[in-house]
Amino acid sequence: MSNRAIEKVEIPRKVLYGKNAVEKLPKILEDLKVRRVIICCGRTATKEIVDSRIVPLVSESKTIMEWEVVELSGDVSELPGIAQRMENSKNTILAVGGGSVIDQAQILSSFSGSPYIAIPTNASHDGFASPYIGFLLRYELDKSMKTGKLPRYVPVSPLAIVGDTVLISQAPFTYLAAGVGDLLAKFVAIKDWEMAHRIKGESFDVYAATFGLMTARLVEKDIDLISKDRSERGVRVLIKAHASSGVAMSIAGSSRPASGSEHLISHALDLMTLTHDTFSGAHHGFQTGIASVVMMYFHGGDWKKQKYLLEKVEVPTTLKEIGIDREIFYEAMRLGQTIRDRYTILNTGITRKALDDALDTIEVD
Ligand SMILES: [Zn+2]
CATH class of the missing domain: 3.40.50.1970 (Rossmann fold)
Structure with a gap:
């Protein structure tokens, strides 16, 4: 800008x-x-x-x-x-x-x-x-x-x-777990944004990105509290982080600080529920959570930490748990990059073979 x-x-x-x-x-x-x-x-x-x-x-x-x-x-x-x-x-x-x-x-x-x-x-x-x-x-x-x-x-x-x-x-813990999945996805969203800035010259707002990253870090810091306590104190962490994520988006003037390749995959999965009889979709935060582990691998980032944090709060980290297989995930990756004009790691031409190798390594089947 x-x-x-x-x-x-x-x-x-x-x-x-x-x-x-x-x-x-x-x-x-x-x-x-x-x-x-x-x-x-x-x-x-x-x-x-x-x-x-x-x-x-x-x-x-x-x-x-x-x-x-x-x-x-x-x-x-x-x-x-x-x-x-x-x-x-x-x-x-x-x-x-x-x-x-x-x-x-x-x-x-x-x-x-x-x-x-x-x-x-x-x-x-x-x-x-x-x-x-x-x-x-x-x-x-x-x-x-x-x-x-x-x-x-x-x-x-x-x-x-x-x-x-x-x-x-008072809402079931699974909603809180999904919230963690949505927030930890910001680690990937910011990497995608930085990548779009480096490769495509897209404008990058350091203030908004720092704010967005902070929301994921808040959750990472208090992951034990959220997973063990399962009560009001954990909810407080999430509400604060979600509210800050909203501010990050307002500062950026777009959802960039909160939504990258992992969200595009989740959006594609949502769309595919309209056409696939066998797949009825999972919580937004579960879809973004598991996609964030795979995308973190392709970014060369710390996917082990990403997976560990999700497992801590029982966010599904296998494709089977959210009702999909490798084929559907690959289709979602391909569809995801066409959904909107947003450059992410999905645009780099990740092959099916590379995905299979990734899934073998990170064991999310
Ligand atoms: Zn989201």
Whole structure:
């Protein structure tokens, strides 16, 4: 980027995390002078949390005049209708749930111009802090936008993040493990970015890259705590790291600091679930985790450490555990490099023979 260009960084105004952080919601809404709230949630578990915890807290806030609960189905075609209802009344969206609910709320925010506050109920990936939505949802959204059925979507950062570590620690440990897989992938993502800078002259933001790398290092440093403790303290580490990853992306103005070849492979696997009968996909963090071990090998980096850290928290480190074989992994590598215009190690022409040799060496079958 030219040093004369204007760079824009949008980051959350408030990030709160810790034990019972959600209890601070009335004060947060008052500080942000929020008057009308649309509480978005899923249809099952998160609806219960909304009814029992969130609604009483929202109605306690002194500034709130109106609130409404909207259960989101996951169907993007219903979002413009909801957004239209919101446009004239200056709402703030409270997104309560996992990645899917928060992503849909972010789309609503983009369509309506209303800000959103993310209240994650698990820490399985950095979606609650990121201005970018999940790959398959974006794919579906782009398809619908081409047919002219949807308004234009632009990525939006949350106005605030409320990470209640007690609430999040009630989600199954597998979500936390997936979050570790998503965060440790940053070690590879930064290597890919540096490579694109060296070989293709792509602009490289040292500040954003350092921030991105720090998130993976935070997890590495506290891996024992996360794996042994399996409670609120481990969740705290992950929430902090995910929130920092979101900031790294905002600084970079792209998902580069958080997403490299390992994410492209995961996105390709997501796409392949639409066409392969035998493969139904795994947690995002499990897919990026295992792909990060293989890509770290091709980068000539410390793949043993990468594998060891994942094993510590029981993130699958074999292809079989995520329901795929060598053939599917190779197909995902090839498809991954075509998904977007992002230069990574996948563009260097890794052969099937090289992949077989790699998999034999690192034993991830
Ligand atoms: Zn991710």
